[in-house]
Every structure is written in structure tokens, then in C-alpha cells.
Amino acid sequence: MLAGRLDLTTGTFGMQEIPIPEPGPGEVRLKVEAAGICLSDVHLIDGTLPVKARRDFTQVTLGHEVAGVIDRLGPGVTPWQVGQRVLLHAGQVCGKCQPCLVRSGECLRVQTRGVDYDGGWAEYALARQDTVAAVPEDLPIEQAAILPDAVSTPYAALLETAALRPAESVGLWGIGGLGAHAVQIARLLGAAPILAFDLLPEARARALSFGADAAFDPREEDLRDKVRRATDGRGLDVAVDLAGVPAARAQAQALLGPRGRLVLVGVTPEALSVDNSLFFCTLMQQVRGHYGSTMGHLLQLVKLTRHRRLELSRSISALLPLADAPLGVERLAKKEGHPIRLILKP
CATH class of the missing domain: 3.40.50.720 (NAD(P)-binding Rossmann-like Domain)
Structure with missing residues (x-):
């Protein structure tokens, strides 16, 4: 499949053909239908937000604003079905720190999609089942894709942190x-x-x-x-x-x-x-x-958007083929057309 990959050793970004991933226990595989380009993605590529290579991986697929359709379930997945329209939370709890072990809900080492593990600038993406949220049929998939950061981060910042x-x-x-x-x-x-x-x-x-x-x-x-x-x-x-x-x-x-x-x-x-x-x-x-948001914030925003308390149609500045991810990054970096969100469509 085609994917937008950042080499964490050299700092170079490009489109590559990589194997389609298989979901492991507790994971779902998503056929990506929309993925947002965020300014933080631009900063990952230009080095403003440095990410170091690790022993387990030296490249990562970018993209933390992702929505699409579930096309395969891993072993032990129960609440989800193939064919469901879903969006993915922009991160996940580590499951290993003390708050995670006692289930306090305040993870000390939150992992970010497209940084700490592969994101959604690809034809397919994997997600842990607890990071998946259903997308109602009356919510356009492009608008659903931007909820996990472009909308949920300022929402959580104003509602909770501020x-x-x-x-x-x-x-x-x-x-x-x-x-x-x-x-x-x-x-x-x-x-x-x-x-x-x-x-x-x-x-x-x-x-x-x-x-x-x-x-x-x-x-x-x-x-x-x-x-x-x-x-x-x-x-x-x-x-x-x-x-x-x-x-x-x-x-x-x-x-x-x-x-x-x-x-x-x-x-x-x-x-x-x-x-x-x-x-x-x-x-x-x-x-x-402030950093990010929780799954609870994301579920609230799905409901608010469905009931038109938020109007997101103006937020979709342009749709681009996945292969044009480098062009989209350049357009956002240069503020060409002053976009709110450019959306990649595999």
C-alpha cells in the first residue's frame, strides 16, 4: 500500500510502498477514507518538532487525524464490525505506567498516532479497539477525520484546562x-x-x-x-x-x-x-x-457536530489524493490559500 513515511534517522519524508498491516489481538484495520494534514505534521517534517529513531523502528507513517471504514478485525475484538464507519483517536494510553495499571485514566506517557506508532497517511491503518469511535451516517467522513485534533484539542483546552x-x-x-x-x-x-x-x-x-x-x-x-x-x-x-x-x-x-x-x-x-x-x-x-484530548471529548464532539452545534463544513479547505501528501505539506507550510484543514483521500 502507499504511505507517507518520515525517516526518523535522516528526517526525510516521502511516499513509499509498504506492506498492508495485519491487525493483532485487540486491533482493527481501517480502510482510510480521509486523513487531515496538521501543522504539527509539518513541524515533524521540518524538524521543528524533533522525533528520534528508536530501537524498534526508524520510520513512521504520519497522520493523527484519521477516519474510514473497518475492513478487518484482529483476534478478540468484540464491539466493532467490518464495514463500520469510524474515526481514530489521535493517541492512546501506554497501559504500563502506574495510573494506567490502576485505571485512574491519567496516563503519564500518552502515545501519539503518527509519532509513536504508525498513523493514517496510508491506504490502511491499524488501531487499538479502545481508540476507535463510531461515525454516524449523517456526518461526512472528511469532517469526522478532523475531530481528533483540529477540533478536540481546542475543545479540551478550553473546557478542561482553561x-x-x-x-x-x-x-x-x-x-x-x-x-x-x-x-x-x-x-x-x-x-x-x-x-x-x-x-x-x-x-x-x-x-x-x-x-x-x-x-x-x-x-x-x-x-x-x-x-x-x-x-x-x-x-x-x-x-x-x-x-x-x-x-x-x-x-x-x-x-x-x-x-x-x-x-x-x-x-x-x-x-x-x-x-x-x-x-x-x-x-x-x-x-x-495542554496536550491533546480524551476519548470522552471526542465522543462529545461527534454528538455536538451531529446536532449542528458546531459547523465544520467550512473547515475542509481542499481534498488531495494521498500521493499528493508532500504537496499538501508544502501548501500548509506556506499557508497557500490560508487553509484550515487539507484532507488526504487514499
């Missing part, structure tokens, strides 16, 4: 694949006002069309005054860095109000600092790291 409450103000830095959905989710959760920040005018226009109350260029000299006016002089209750940019994090922290929470969603290896620890402490502000 603990965003109705009528709280929220600032969102980076209105790309995650940020566009964060705007919708913040509105769904009752945030007010919702302020978007992005260097690109196209992204700011997108934020407004998706429900933001205001959108700003982070370079505006009077930005602090504008945010103060928008929040009745208080500052932001929640600020979310969705881009993984140090300058955005510093600006977001500076615009926090009393007891404000800065949530870091965008991934970067860059150092994190607090500019003024005196104000940070006296105002009782917080910095909270």
Missing part, C-alpha cells in the same frame, strides 16, 4: 487549524467577549466569520488599550496560545486580568518565561500546559 466559564473573556492567538475551531468552541461555551489575534488579515477575517467579537493584529501599538476596553477594563480571563510562538505567549500573558489563565496549546521547544513575577503572583495568574 476551565472557561460562561461570560468570561477569552483571547485566542493563532487562528489557523486549531484557532478557527477554538473560536467556535469558545462561543459554544458562552465566552464573552471572544478576541482573536493573528498577523494575517485573512485569519482575522476568518475569526470574525466564525464568531469572534473582535480580531486584532498583534502588532497594533494600542493593543493593550483595545483589549482593556473590550473587557471593561479587566483584561482577559483566559488567553490561549494556539500557535506555539514565544512572542504570542508573552503578549497573551501581559494582557491577562486578575486570576487570568494562560493556556499553552501550540507546541514549541522554546523556553517559557514570566516577564513580571510580582504582578503575576499578586494577581494570582496561572500558566497551564
Whole structure:
């Protein structure tokens, strides 16, 4: 089968013909029908997010946003059937750390699909049966594919990590694949006002069309005054860095109000600092790291999307053949057409 493979030794990415995998005990095999291209995939390829080769494998198939149809069951699989439309969670618990062994649900070494094991930029993909979720017939498969990260990550970040409450103000830095959905989710959760920040005018226009109350260029000299006016002089209750940019994090922290929470969603290896620890402490502000989501979040989003509490049709920017994965990566890296999500179709 054809697959998009990253060589963890050389850092090169390309399309390869590899054997079709066979599901082991407790696994299902998926005939992939849609797989999203995420900015983190771009960063894996360009080396911004380095992944080292391991003794058990030196190459990995990318892709953590995956949906399709089950075509084969491994031994011991009971809740699933061949022919079911499903999506795959973007990761899985390790099953070996202490929380996993006592089933506390707080795995210390969560594994990511397309990083720690083969993902879905392929004609077929394997998945552990506890990482599979059913896709209703009335949910387009391309929209289902982006739920596991583009939608579920900002959803979990705002709902759980930020603990965003109705009528709280929220600032969102980076209105790309995650940020566009964060705007919708913040509105769904009752945030007010919702302020978007992005260097690109196209992204700011997108934020407004998706429900933001205001959108700003982070370079505006009077930005602090504008945010103060928008929040009745208080500052932001929640600020979310969705881009993984140090300058955005510093600006977001500076615009926090009393007891404000800065949530870091965008991934970067860059150092994190607090500019003024005196104000940070006296105002009782917080910095909270965030990564991914749970299967529970994913199931909630399937239901919310089915009942049209979220509108994802505008999120599918283009469909590309699987063989054009390198082209899709290049388009996203260059922000060509300012896509929210490019979808690979095997």
C-alpha cells in the first residue's frame, strides 16, 4: 500500500510502498477514507518538532487525524464490525505506567498516532479497539477525520484546562487549524467577549466569520488599550496560545486580568518565561500546559457536530489524493490559500 513515511534517522519524508498491516489481538484495520494534514505534521517534517529513531523502528507513517471504514478485525475484538464507519483517536494510553495499571485514566506517557506508532497517511491503518469511535451516517467522513485534533484539542483546552466559564473573556492567538475551531468552541461555551489575534488579515477575517467579537493584529501599538476596553477594563480571563510562538505567549500573558489563565496549546521547544513575577503572583495568574484530548471529548464532539452545534463544513479547505501528501505539506507550510484543514483521500 502507499504511505507517507518520515525517516526518523535522516528526517526525510516521502511516499513509499509498504506492506498492508495485519491487525493483532485487540486491533482493527481501517480502510482510510480521509486523513487531515496538521501543522504539527509539518513541524515533524521540518524538524521543528524533533522525533528520534528508536530501537524498534526508524520510520513512521504520519497522520493523527484519521477516519474510514473497518475492513478487518484482529483476534478478540468484540464491539466493532467490518464495514463500520469510524474515526481514530489521535493517541492512546501506554497501559504500563502506574495510573494506567490502576485505571485512574491519567496516563503519564500518552502515545501519539503518527509519532509513536504508525498513523493514517496510508491506504490502511491499524488501531487499538479502545481508540476507535463510531461515525454516524449523517456526518461526512472528511469532517469526522478532523475531530481528533483540529477540533478536540481546542475543545479540551478550553473546557478542561482553561476551565472557561460562561461570560468570561477569552483571547485566542493563532487562528489557523486549531484557532478557527477554538473560536467556535469558545462561543459554544458562552465566552464573552471572544478576541482573536493573528498577523494575517485573512485569519482575522476568518475569526470574525466564525464568531469572534473582535480580531486584532498583534502588532497594533494600542493593543493593550483595545483589549482593556473590550473587557471593561479587566483584561482577559483566559488567553490561549494556539500557535506555539514565544512572542504570542508573552503578549497573551501581559494582557491577562486578575486570576487570568494562560493556556499553552501550540507546541514549541522554546523556553517559557514570566516577564513580571510580582504582578503575576499578586494577581494570582496561572500558566497551564495542554496536550491533546480524551476519548470522552471526542465522543462529545461527534454528538455536538451531529446536532449542528458546531459547523465544520467550512473547515475542509481542499481534498488531495494521498500521493499528493508532500504537496499538501508544502501548501500548509506556506499557508497557500490560508487553509484550515487539507484532507488526504487514499
